[in-house]
Amino acid sequence: MSAAQRVVIIGWDCAPPQLVLDQWLSDMPNLKSLVDGGVAGRLRSCDPPITVPAWTCMMSSLNPGQLGFYGFRNRKPGSYDGWIANASAVKHPRVWDLLGLAGRRTCMINVPQTYPVKPVNGILVSSFLTPDTTCRYTYPDGLGAQLDTIADGYMIDVDGYRTGDKQWLLDEIYRMTDKRFKVSKALMQVEEWDFFMMVEMGPDRLGHGFWKYCDPAHPKYEAGNRFESAMYDYYLHLDEQLGEFIRLAGDNAAVLVVSDHGGKAMQGSFAMNDWLIEQGLLCLNQPIRERTRFTPEMVAWDRTTAWAWGGYYGHVFINVEGREPEGIVPQERYDEVREDLIARIEGIADDRGRVMANRVLRPEETYSGPHVKEAPDLMIYLDDLNWRVAQDVGNEALHTFDTEIGPDDSVHDYHGMIAGRVPGAKQLDLSGGAHLMDIAPTVLELLGEPIPRWMEGRSLL
Ligand SMILES: [Zn+2]
Incomplete structure:
Protein backbone atom coordinates (compact mmCIF):
# COMPACT_ATOMS: atom_id res chain seq x y z
CA MET A 1 0.00 0.00 0.00
CA SER A 2 1.42 3.38 -0.91
CA ALA A 3 1.46 6.31 1.44
CA ALA A 4 -0.09 8.93 -0.82
CA GLN A 5 -3.80 8.86 -1.28
CA ARG A 6 -3.82 11.60 -3.90
CA VAL A 7 -1.34 13.19 -6.31
CA VAL A 8 -1.18 16.81 -7.45
CA ILE A 9 1.09 17.93 -10.30
CA ILE A 10 1.60 21.64 -10.93
CA GLY A 11 3.32 22.26 -14.27
CA TRP A 12 5.21 25.48 -14.88
CA ASP A 13 5.98 25.22 -18.57
CA CYS A 14 9.62 26.16 -19.24
CA ALA A 15 10.48 26.97 -15.58
CA PRO A 16 14.32 27.15 -15.55
CA PRO A 17 16.00 25.45 -12.58
CA GLN A 18 19.03 27.78 -12.67
CA LEU A 19 16.72 30.67 -11.75
CA VAL A 20 13.87 29.10 -9.79
CA LEU A 21 15.89 26.63 -7.70
CA ASP A 22 19.39 28.15 -7.68
CA GLN A 23 18.56 31.85 -7.32
CA TRP A 24 15.00 32.52 -6.22
CA LEU A 25 14.03 29.59 -3.99
CA SER A 26 14.71 31.40 -0.70
CA ASP A 27 12.23 34.11 -1.80
CA MET A 28 9.54 31.55 -2.68
CA PRO A 29 8.26 30.35 0.72
CA ASN A 30 5.77 27.82 -0.62
CA LEU A 31 8.10 26.14 -3.07
CA LYS A 32 10.75 26.19 -0.35
CA SER A 33 8.42 24.44 2.09
CA LEU A 34 7.91 21.68 -0.49
CA VAL A 35 11.64 21.36 -1.01
CA ASP A 36 12.40 21.43 2.73
CA GLY A 37 9.96 18.59 3.30
CA GLY A 38 10.96 16.76 0.13
CA VAL A 39 13.37 17.15 -2.78
CA ALA A 40 14.24 19.43 -5.69
CA GLY A 41 16.49 19.12 -8.69
CA ARG A 42 16.91 18.99 -12.43
CA LEU A 43 14.51 17.04 -14.62
CA ARG A 44 16.04 16.04 -17.98
CA SER A 45 13.68 16.81 -20.82
CA CYS A 46 13.25 14.69 -23.93
CA ASP A 47 14.98 15.34 -27.25
CA PRO A 48 14.05 17.82 -28.52
CA PRO A 49 13.30 19.71 -25.28
CA ILE A 50 10.12 21.29 -26.64
CA THR A 51 6.60 21.46 -25.14
CA VAL A 52 5.36 19.02 -27.79
CA PRO A 53 6.47 16.22 -27.35
CA ALA A 54 7.78 16.88 -23.79
CA TRP A 55 4.56 16.82 -21.74
CA THR A 56 3.35 13.71 -23.54
CA CYS A 57 6.72 11.95 -23.03
CA MET A 58 6.31 12.82 -19.37
CA MET A 59 2.75 11.58 -18.98
CA SER A 60 3.08 8.45 -21.14
CA SER A 61 6.68 7.56 -20.18
CA LEU A 62 7.47 6.95 -23.86
CA ASN A 63 10.08 8.45 -26.18
CA PRO A 64 9.14 10.22 -29.43
CA GLY A 65 10.17 7.16 -31.48
CA GLN A 66 7.27 5.31 -29.82
CA LEU A 67 4.89 8.27 -29.88
CA GLY A 68 5.53 9.23 -33.51
CA PHE A 69 6.03 13.00 -33.17
CA TYR A 70 9.14 15.10 -32.66
CA GLY A 71 7.75 18.60 -32.21
CA PHE A 72 4.62 20.61 -32.94
CA ARG A 73 5.26 20.32 -36.63
CA ASN A 74 6.17 16.97 -38.12
CA ARG A 75 6.72 15.87 -41.65
CA LYS A 76 4.16 13.85 -43.54
CA PRO A 77 6.21 10.82 -44.59
CA GLY A 78 6.97 10.89 -48.30
CA SER A 79 6.10 14.56 -48.75
CA TYR A 80 7.52 18.05 -48.35
CA ASP A 81 4.61 19.11 -46.11
CA GLY A 82 3.99 19.03 -42.39
CA TRP A 83 1.27 18.21 -39.88
CA ILE A 84 0.66 19.50 -36.36
CA ALA A 85 0.72 17.01 -33.48
CA ASN A 86 -2.32 17.73 -31.32
CA ALA A 87 -4.10 15.16 -29.12
CA SER A 88 -5.23 13.16 -32.16
CA ALA A 89 -1.57 12.18 -32.66
CA VAL A 90 -1.35 10.61 -29.18
CA LYS A 91 -2.14 6.90 -29.64
CA HIS A 92 -0.74 5.67 -26.33
CA PRO A 93 -2.35 5.97 -22.90
CA ARG A 94 -1.18 8.75 -20.64
CA VAL A 95 -1.11 8.26 -16.91
CA TRP A 96 -4.63 9.60 -16.45
CA ASP A 97 -5.99 7.06 -18.94
CA LEU A 98 -4.46 4.23 -16.91
CA LEU A 99 -5.73 5.69 -13.64
CA GLY A 100 -9.19 6.09 -15.13
CA LEU A 101 -9.25 2.42 -16.16
CA ALA A 102 -8.32 1.55 -12.56
CA GLY A 103 -11.37 3.49 -11.38
CA ARG A 104 -9.43 6.55 -10.19
CA ARG A 105 -10.87 10.03 -10.67
CA THR A 106 -8.65 12.40 -12.62
CA CYS A 107 -8.70 16.14 -13.23
CA MET A 108 -6.47 17.71 -15.93
CA ILE A 109 -6.30 21.42 -16.72
CA ASN A 110 -4.31 22.87 -19.61
CA VAL A 111 -1.96 19.91 -20.12
CA PRO A 112 -0.47 20.26 -23.65
CA GLN A 113 -1.70 17.91 -26.40
CA THR A 114 -5.19 17.39 -24.94
CA TYR A 115 -7.17 18.96 -27.78
CA PRO A 116 -9.30 17.52 -29.43
CA VAL A 117 -10.72 16.39 -26.12
CA LYS A 118 -11.18 12.70 -25.37
CA PRO A 119 -13.31 11.32 -22.51
CA VAL A 120 -11.61 10.78 -19.14
CA ASN A 121 -12.77 9.42 -15.81
CA GLY A 122 -13.17 12.90 -14.37
CA ILE A 123 -12.72 16.24 -16.07
CA LEU A 124 -10.36 17.73 -18.62
CA VAL A 125 -9.76 21.28 -19.86
CA SER A 126 -7.62 21.33 -23.00
CA SER A 127 -4.65 23.58 -23.70
CA PHE A 128 -3.02 25.66 -26.43
CA LEU A 129 -3.46 24.16 -29.93
CA THR A 130 -7.17 24.52 -29.08
CA PRO A 131 -8.45 26.94 -31.77
CA ASP A 132 -10.48 28.98 -29.22
CA THR A 133 -12.97 28.60 -26.39
CA THR A 134 -15.92 28.31 -28.79
CA CYS A 135 -14.63 24.79 -29.60
CA ARG A 136 -15.38 21.75 -27.46
CA TYR A 137 -12.35 22.20 -25.23
CA THR A 138 -13.59 20.52 -22.05
CA TYR A 139 -14.75 17.14 -20.88
CA PRO A 140 -17.56 16.97 -20.04
CA ASP A 141 -18.81 19.26 -22.73
CA GLY A 142 -20.72 21.75 -20.57
CA LEU A 143 -17.80 22.55 -18.29
CA GLY A 144 -16.64 25.47 -20.45
CA ALA A 145 -19.63 27.64 -19.49
CA GLN A 146 -18.86 26.99 -15.83
CA LEU A 147 -15.22 28.05 -16.35
CA ASP A 148 -16.31 31.27 -18.04
CA THR A 149 -18.45 32.09 -15.04
CA ILE A 150 -15.73 31.28 -12.50
CA ALA A 151 -13.00 33.19 -14.36
CA ASP A 152 -15.16 35.89 -15.95
CA GLY A 153 -14.15 34.53 -19.37
CA TYR A 154 -11.62 31.69 -19.37
CA MET A 155 -8.38 32.14 -21.32
CA ILE A 156 -6.33 29.31 -22.82
CA ASP A 157 -3.24 31.18 -24.04
CA VAL A 158 -1.97 34.67 -24.83
CA ASP A 159 -2.61 35.03 -28.55
CA GLY A 160 0.17 36.94 -30.31
CA TYR A 161 2.68 36.68 -27.47
CA ARG A 162 5.62 37.41 -29.79
CA THR A 163 4.97 41.13 -29.70
CA GLY A 164 6.93 44.31 -29.07
CA ASP A 165 4.17 45.64 -26.79
CA LYS A 166 5.69 44.28 -23.60
CA GLN A 167 3.41 45.96 -21.07
CA TRP A 168 0.38 44.51 -22.85
CA LEU A 169 2.07 41.08 -22.92
CA LEU A 170 2.90 41.16 -19.22
CA ASP A 171 -0.67 42.17 -18.33
CA GLU A 172 -2.09 39.42 -20.54
CA ILE A 173 0.17 36.76 -19.01
CA TYR A 174 -0.98 37.70 -15.50
CA ARG A 175 -4.60 37.83 -16.65
CA MET A 176 -4.34 34.33 -18.14
CA THR A 177 -2.47 32.88 -15.17
CA ASP A 178 -4.94 34.26 -12.64
CA LYS A 179 -7.92 32.94 -14.56
CA ARG A 180 -6.31 29.50 -14.74
CA PHE A 181 -5.57 29.44 -11.03
CA LYS A 182 -9.08 30.61 -10.17
CA VAL A 183 -10.59 27.83 -12.26
CA SER A 184 -8.13 25.21 -11.01
CA LYS A 185 -8.69 26.01 -7.34
CA ALA A 186 -12.46 25.95 -7.80
CA LEU A 187 -12.36 22.59 -9.59
CA MET A 188 -9.96 21.18 -7.04
CA GLN A 189 -12.54 21.87 -4.34
CA VAL A 190 -15.76 20.81 -6.06
CA GLU A 191 -14.51 17.79 -8.00
CA GLU A 192 -13.62 14.43 -6.58
CA TRP A 193 -10.14 13.44 -7.67
CA ASP A 194 -7.25 11.09 -6.96
CA PHE A 195 -5.00 12.72 -9.57
CA PHE A 196 -5.03 16.46 -10.22
CA MET A 197 -2.78 18.12 -12.79
CA MET A 198 -2.65 21.67 -14.06
CA VAL A 199 -0.10 23.23 -16.39
CA GLU A 200 0.43 26.98 -16.62
CA MET A 201 1.88 28.28 -19.93
CA GLY A 202 2.61 31.73 -18.48
CA PRO A 203 6.24 30.96 -17.52
CA ASP A 204 7.01 29.92 -21.11
CA ARG A 205 5.39 33.00 -22.65
CA LEU A 206 7.16 35.16 -20.05
CA GLY A 207 10.57 33.63 -20.78
CA HIS A 208 10.23 34.17 -24.54
CA GLY A 209 8.97 37.72 -24.04
CA PHE A 210 11.14 39.02 -21.20
CA TRP A 211 14.43 37.13 -20.93
CA LYS A 212 16.52 39.94 -22.37
CA TYR A 213 15.17 42.37 -19.78
CA CYS A 214 16.01 40.15 -16.82
CA ASP A 215 19.26 38.32 -17.61
CA PRO A 216 22.53 40.31 -17.54
CA ALA A 217 24.07 37.54 -19.68
CA HIS A 218 21.62 38.17 -22.54
CA PRO A 219 23.28 39.99 -25.49
CA LYS A 220 20.42 42.55 -25.57
CA TYR A 221 20.24 43.16 -21.80
CA GLU A 222 20.17 46.78 -20.63
CA ALA A 223 20.70 47.44 -16.92
CA GLY A 224 17.98 49.38 -15.15
CA ASN A 225 15.24 48.70 -17.73
CA ARG A 226 11.65 48.84 -16.53
CA PHE A 227 11.04 45.08 -16.89
CA GLU A 228 14.20 44.09 -15.03
CA SER A 229 12.30 42.16 -12.33
CA ALA A 230 9.40 40.92 -14.51
CA MET A 231 10.43 37.26 -14.38
CA TYR A 232 11.34 37.27 -10.70
CA ASP A 233 8.06 39.02 -9.75
CA TYR A 234 6.01 36.57 -11.79
CA TYR A 235 7.61 33.53 -10.15
CA LEU A 236 6.88 35.00 -6.73
CA HIS A 237 3.29 35.31 -7.90
CA LEU A 238 3.30 31.66 -9.01
CA ASP A 239 4.65 30.75 -5.58
CA GLU A 240 1.76 32.48 -3.82
CA GLN A 241 -0.69 30.46 -5.92
CA LEU A 242 1.28 27.29 -5.22
CA GLY A 243 0.74 27.88 -1.50
CA GLU A 244 -3.02 27.77 -1.99
CA PHE A 245 -2.76 24.53 -3.97
CA ILE A 246 -0.68 22.93 -1.24
CA ARG A 247 -3.27 23.90 1.38
CA LEU A 248 -6.19 22.69 -0.77
CA ALA A 249 -4.43 19.42 -1.59
CA GLY A 250 -4.27 18.46 2.07
CA ASP A 251 -1.72 16.47 4.02
CA ASN A 252 -2.34 13.12 2.38
CA ALA A 253 -1.50 14.35 -1.12
CA ALA A 254 1.85 14.15 -2.89
CA VAL A 255 2.58 17.51 -4.54
CA LEU A 256 5.01 17.81 -7.46
CA VAL A 257 6.01 20.99 -9.28
CA VAL A 258 7.58 20.20 -12.65
CA SER A 259 8.63 21.87 -15.88
CA ASP A 260 8.86 20.19 -19.26
CA HIS A 261 12.18 21.83 -20.26
CA GLY A 262 14.25 24.79 -19.19
CA GLY A 263 15.06 28.07 -20.84
CA LYS A 264 18.06 30.32 -21.37
CA ALA A 265 19.11 33.48 -23.23
CA MET A 266 18.92 33.31 -27.00
CA GLN A 267 22.30 34.24 -28.49
CA ASP A 408 11.73 36.20 -28.92
CA ASP A 409 14.49 36.42 -26.32
CA SER A 410 14.99 32.89 -25.07
CA VAL A 411 15.65 29.37 -26.25
CA HIS A 412 14.92 26.07 -24.55
CA ASP A 413 17.32 24.15 -22.36
CA TYR A 414 17.82 20.43 -21.68
CA HIS A 415 16.72 20.45 -18.06
CA GLY A 416 13.45 21.46 -16.54
CA MET A 417 12.89 21.30 -12.80
CA ILE A 418 11.21 19.07 -10.28
CA ALA A 419 10.34 19.90 -6.68
CA GLY A 420 8.10 17.70 -4.62
CA ARG A 421 7.02 16.26 -1.35
CA VAL A 422 5.23 12.98 -0.76
CA PRO A 423 3.45 11.97 2.43
CA GLY A 424 4.88 9.11 4.47
CA ALA A 425 8.38 7.91 5.06
CA LYS A 426 9.42 7.14 1.50
CA GLN A 427 10.72 10.22 -0.35
CA LEU A 428 11.56 10.91 -3.95
CA ASP A 429 15.16 10.14 -4.81
CA LEU A 430 16.77 12.29 -7.49
CA SER A 431 20.30 11.08 -6.84
CA GLY A 432 20.50 9.02 -10.04
CA GLY A 433 19.30 11.97 -12.13
CA ALA A 434 15.64 12.32 -13.00
CA HIS A 435 14.16 12.20 -16.52
CA LEU A 436 10.71 13.46 -17.38
CA MET A 437 9.71 9.93 -18.40
CA ASP A 438 10.08 9.03 -14.69
CA ILE A 439 7.04 11.10 -13.70
CA ALA A 440 4.26 8.77 -14.91
CA PRO A 441 5.66 5.65 -13.17
CA THR A 442 6.20 7.73 -10.02
CA VAL A 443 2.54 8.80 -10.06
CA LEU A 444 1.42 5.19 -10.48
CA GLU A 445 3.55 3.96 -7.60
CA LEU A 446 2.37 6.81 -5.38
CA LEU A 447 -1.22 5.75 -5.99
CA GLY A 448 -0.46 2.05 -5.55
CA GLU A 449 -1.16 1.17 -9.19
CA PRO A 450 1.00 -1.21 -11.24
CA ILE A 451 3.61 0.30 -13.58
CA PRO A 452 3.21 -1.14 -17.11
CA ARG A 453 6.32 -2.79 -18.49
CA TRP A 454 6.27 -0.60 -21.60
CA MET A 455 6.94 2.56 -19.61
CA GLU A 456 10.51 3.69 -20.28
CA GLY A 457 11.02 5.72 -17.11
CA ARG A 458 11.35 4.44 -13.55
CA SER A 459 9.60 5.48 -10.36
CA LEU A 460 11.54 8.09 -8.41
CA LEU A 461 10.31 6.65 -5.10
ZN1 LIG B 1 7.21 23.93 -22.78
Missing part, protein backbone atom coordinates in the same frame (compact mmCIF):
# COMPACT_ATOMS: atom_id res chain seq x y z
CA GLY A 268 21.03 34.53 -32.04
CA SER A 269 19.21 32.94 -34.92
CA PHE A 270 20.95 31.09 -37.77
CA ALA A 271 19.43 30.98 -41.26
CA MET A 272 19.87 27.28 -41.99
CA ASN A 273 18.19 27.21 -45.42
CA ASP A 274 20.20 30.22 -46.61
CA TRP A 275 23.29 28.36 -45.40
CA LEU A 276 22.24 25.20 -47.28
CA ILE A 277 21.84 27.38 -50.42
CA GLU A 278 25.35 28.77 -49.87
CA GLN A 279 26.67 25.22 -49.49
CA GLY A 280 25.09 24.28 -52.84
CA LEU A 281 22.80 21.74 -51.20
CA LEU A 282 19.50 23.60 -51.60
CA CYS A 283 18.36 25.28 -54.83
CA LEU A 284 15.46 27.68 -55.24
CA ASN A 285 13.54 28.20 -58.47
CA GLN A 286 14.64 31.82 -58.43
CA PRO A 287 16.87 33.84 -56.11
CA ILE A 288 15.08 35.49 -53.19
CA ARG A 289 16.54 38.75 -51.92
CA GLU A 290 14.40 39.64 -48.95
CA ARG A 291 13.39 37.61 -45.93
CA THR A 292 10.62 35.25 -47.05
CA ARG A 293 8.86 32.33 -45.44
CA PHE A 294 10.28 29.05 -46.75
CA THR A 295 7.76 26.94 -48.69
CA PRO A 296 8.19 23.69 -50.67
CA GLU A 297 6.88 25.49 -53.79
CA MET A 298 9.94 27.74 -53.99
CA VAL A 299 12.40 24.81 -54.14
CA ALA A 300 13.95 23.34 -57.29
CA TRP A 301 13.73 19.80 -55.92
CA ASP A 302 15.54 18.23 -58.88
CA ARG A 303 18.69 20.08 -57.76
CA THR A 304 18.20 19.92 -53.98
CA THR A 305 20.04 17.59 -51.61
CA ALA A 306 18.69 18.83 -48.25
CA TRP A 307 16.36 21.37 -46.67
CA ALA A 308 15.64 22.50 -43.13
CA TRP A 309 12.85 23.52 -40.79
CA GLY A 310 13.59 25.85 -37.92
CA GLY A 311 12.65 26.55 -34.34
CA TYR A 312 14.62 26.20 -31.10
CA TYR A 313 16.22 23.23 -32.83
CA GLY A 314 16.73 22.49 -36.51
CA HIS A 315 15.23 19.63 -38.50
CA VAL A 316 17.22 18.71 -41.59
CA PHE A 317 15.75 16.47 -44.27
CA ILE A 318 17.58 14.79 -47.13
CA ASN A 319 15.86 14.64 -50.53
CA VAL A 320 16.11 10.88 -51.06
CA GLU A 321 15.32 9.15 -54.34
CA GLY A 322 12.30 6.87 -53.97
CA ARG A 323 11.37 8.39 -50.60
CA GLU A 324 10.66 12.04 -51.37
CA PRO A 325 8.35 12.88 -54.32
CA GLU A 326 11.23 14.46 -56.29
CA GLY A 327 14.16 12.89 -54.44
CA ILE A 328 17.61 12.95 -56.04
CA VAL A 329 19.97 11.42 -53.43
CA PRO A 330 20.31 7.67 -54.25
CA GLN A 331 19.52 5.43 -51.26
CA GLU A 332 23.03 3.94 -51.39
CA ARG A 333 24.56 7.40 -50.97
CA TYR A 334 22.34 8.34 -48.01
CA ASP A 335 24.90 7.63 -45.27
CA GLU A 336 27.73 9.37 -47.10
CA VAL A 337 25.59 12.47 -47.80
CA ARG A 338 24.36 12.57 -44.23
CA GLU A 339 27.83 12.23 -42.69
CA ASP A 340 29.07 15.02 -44.96
CA LEU A 341 26.18 17.21 -43.79
CA ILE A 342 26.98 16.44 -40.14
CA ALA A 343 30.60 17.45 -40.60
CA ARG A 344 29.57 20.71 -42.27
CA ILE A 345 26.96 21.52 -39.59
CA GLU A 346 29.43 20.81 -36.80
CA GLY A 347 31.70 23.41 -38.37
CA ILE A 348 29.12 26.24 -38.40
CA ALA A 349 30.56 29.28 -36.64
CA ASP A 350 28.84 32.16 -34.87
CA ASP A 351 28.81 35.78 -36.08
CA ARG A 352 32.33 36.29 -34.71
CA GLY A 353 33.79 33.26 -36.45
CA ARG A 354 33.95 31.05 -33.35
CA VAL A 355 32.99 27.44 -34.13
CA MET A 356 29.93 26.75 -31.99
CA ALA A 357 29.24 23.72 -29.81
CA ASN A 358 26.83 22.28 -32.36
CA ARG A 359 25.21 18.95 -31.64
CA VAL A 360 23.77 16.83 -34.42
CA LEU A 361 21.42 14.01 -33.41
CA ARG A 362 20.99 10.94 -35.57
CA PRO A 363 17.46 9.63 -34.94
CA GLU A 364 18.48 5.96 -34.85
CA GLU A 365 20.89 6.75 -31.99
CA THR A 366 18.46 8.98 -30.13
CA TYR A 367 15.11 7.17 -30.33
CA SER A 368 13.66 3.71 -30.25
CA GLY A 369 10.35 2.42 -31.51
CA PRO A 370 8.32 1.96 -34.67
CA HIS A 371 8.31 5.65 -35.65
CA VAL A 372 12.07 6.36 -35.72
CA LYS A 373 12.02 6.43 -39.53
CA GLU A 374 9.54 9.33 -39.46
CA ALA A 375 12.01 11.57 -37.60
CA PRO A 376 13.94 14.23 -39.51
CA ASP A 377 17.14 12.81 -40.98
CA LEU A 378 19.08 15.00 -38.55
CA MET A 379 18.15 17.14 -35.58
CA ILE A 380 20.37 20.12 -34.88
CA TYR A 381 21.13 21.88 -31.59
CA LEU A 382 23.15 24.93 -32.59
CA ASP A 383 25.71 25.93 -29.98
CA ASP A 384 24.15 23.57 -27.46
CA LEU A 385 20.73 25.20 -28.08
CA ASN A 386 21.99 28.75 -27.45
CA TRP A 387 21.23 29.64 -31.06
CA ARG A 388 17.89 28.98 -32.69
CA VAL A 389 17.46 27.86 -36.29
CA ALA A 390 15.59 30.03 -38.82
CA GLN A 391 14.06 28.41 -41.88
CA ASP A 392 13.16 31.56 -43.82
CA VAL A 393 15.24 32.43 -46.88
CA GLY A 394 16.59 35.65 -48.38
CA ASN A 395 18.09 36.95 -45.12
CA GLU A 396 20.69 39.71 -45.36
CA ALA A 397 23.11 37.60 -43.33
CA LEU A 398 23.22 34.05 -42.01
CA HIS A 399 23.37 35.31 -38.42
CA THR A 400 20.43 37.39 -37.25
CA PHE A 401 19.35 38.63 -33.86
CA ASP A 402 15.62 38.62 -34.28
CA THR A 403 13.27 35.94 -35.55
CA GLU A 404 11.00 35.69 -38.55
CA ILE A 405 8.00 35.16 -36.27
CA GLY A 406 8.35 38.21 -33.99
CA PRO A 407 10.41 39.15 -30.92
